[in-house]
Amino acid sequence: MSQTASIKDVATHAQVAVGTVSNVLNYPDRVSQRTKERVLKSIAELGFVRNDAARQLRAGQSRTIGLIVLDVGNPFFSSVARAAEDAATALGSVVLVGDSGQDASREAHYMDLFQEQRVQGLLISPVGNVAERIDTLRERGVPTVLVDELADTDRCSSVSVDDEEGGYLAAKHVLDLGRRRLAFVGTPSIRQVASRLKGAQRAVAEVSDASVEVLDSAGQTVLAGRQVGNSLVERAPELRPEAVFCSNDLLALGVMQSLTMLRTVRIPEDIALIGYDDIDFAISAVVPLSSIRQPTEALGRTAIELLAEEQESGGTKHRSVVFTPELVVRQSTAGAGS
Amino acid sequence: MSQTASIKDVATHAQVAVGTVSNVLNYPDRVSQRTKERVLKSIAELGFVRNDAARQLRAGQSRTIGLIVLDVGNPFFSSVARAAEDAATALGSVVLVGDSGQDASREAHYMDLFQEQRVQGLLISPVGNVAERIDTLRERGVPTVLVDELADTDRCSSVSVDDEEGGYLAAKHVLDLGRRRLAFVGTPSIRQVASRLKGAQRAVAEVSDASVEVLDSAGQTVLAGRQVGNSLVERAPELRPEAVFCSNDLLALGVMQSLTMLRTVRIPEDIALIGYDDIDFAISAVVPLSSIRQPTEALGRTAIELLAEEQESGGTKHRSVVFTPELVVRQSTAGAGS
DNA sequence: CGTAACAAATGAAACGATTCAAAGACGAGT
């Protein structure tokens, strides 16, 4: 069983020094044509493959970037992750994805792991209180970029979306349709959700006779949305809200399923429905779902860019980029009623 | 800016030899209580974190397992990946996930990368012809397990699901409901899809007056399903199939949306609909979708187990595990018509 | 012919952990 050949084996086989083989791999211009060909031939014959561990050890740093997300199953995060991977690949780096599942201990586990791997930097959607941990990392030369969370700018960089503005846009839109009694569905204990609610309340406050009721859902899933939807259907028609704003699309789709299945409530005629995130599935729902689009692609790409800036500045300069969300109107909030 | 401390710094600080520090970390029993405490104190004070590259270099192998999937966005694969990660974590390993996106060159890229990382083993849902590549890896002591693909047992191990049986189950189910004119939706150029079709055709052949029409879809997505659905709606009612079997749930949901949106076709009364994979969304679709459940959790877990077996046997013994899929009946194929 | 200038190739040192043969410490038994 032939084990993997080392650079030394290649050197012997090609009758050159190890440094020369290394140069062929890293600085081809420094090596003469003839020698290069001979070395490359030996590499092919022996099936030599670089040992990345040795390279990292010498370099003192890996070509790896750690990314910790709240839930890879959530299309929002998988989309951000994909964009970050692409941007990193262009820079010759690799992204390792860790899923904290909103659990602080899992989050800590991945931070330990990434630190042992000597990652170039860390992208993280924090769940626990990671401020101290990030300070430590920065002192050790590992820059961090917060993702989907606004950072204290003298601590680290961040990319996020203006959640309050998003909430405002959604509520304003249904208010503009003439709806007055709104309901907000979500779990405000999550920071992003709380901000969206705050924005919605601001929009409501601008209209004299409008109101918004908060329906705390048990999670952020389709199933949780269905439960809320069922509770709405059970209400007397006059007690139902005229518009429902859900803190994410999964919830909204759940609500939609409850409402449409029972056929007693029409969307958007009786209840206008709007979600958040604009996941791929929103456009192809039974009643195409209006939503607030977040620029996931830009989030992932910018996160990598900010990380590169941090590296260049030696972790001294920090910058926070806040994107503006965008209203996407579809059938679930179509004209009727204005 | 304090850089990361090495094991040597810890040794100096605790006034012991480097070997002793290493023993504290790896063989705590060999070290006396007093020394251990002193070393641990120094580790804490200096904030020492193991350098994994150095460890790997010495060990000659990483604690990493590579996993290459066709599409992480697909719930089937993300579920398998999650299960594999959990199983690997229990064994003290880490799973690196690469997304080939059904592209042979991306697949090759990840194989190169994982080889440089000296992964313990490789789990792969192959897209290109990787047989030779796998042979090379095996020779070099990197065992491979095929995922969702049956392997040649004297080459490597594999975990898969009996796709033909799944196709048979689905078709048999709708035939048992009394439906005779079936349609199969999918892209038979994909191996798994072709097998499912073959199974369906077998079931149809067992019933004298039954037939199955193949509708080649442009992809395996919700959108592709909608297109097929629209084409069905455009047909004269008497030319429509009585049952539609889609090669995955995304397609089925797309078809469902087309059919229900136009309200001219009722599910399941006019057309019974069944998908494949039983993704989380199937149960909460407008009309809850019947499907063929694949044991994703078991696939991921078993893949890791087989990899462990390969490692123990030094890559000599291979084993293929084939799971049996399971019919899940929901409203989209409910009783009517039998 | 001597030498300056440049290009190419060399090979030892370093990265940070683990391993392991050897040395040291200590008590028990004779």
Next chain:
DNA sequence: ACTCGTCTTTGAATCGTTTCATTTGTTACG
């Protein structure tokens, strides 16, 4: 006092690469 065995600790060697100060080779020019 001496030997033996057990438990602890030591520190040099090792993994495979990159780096860089040197050496070697080649060409050009006075």
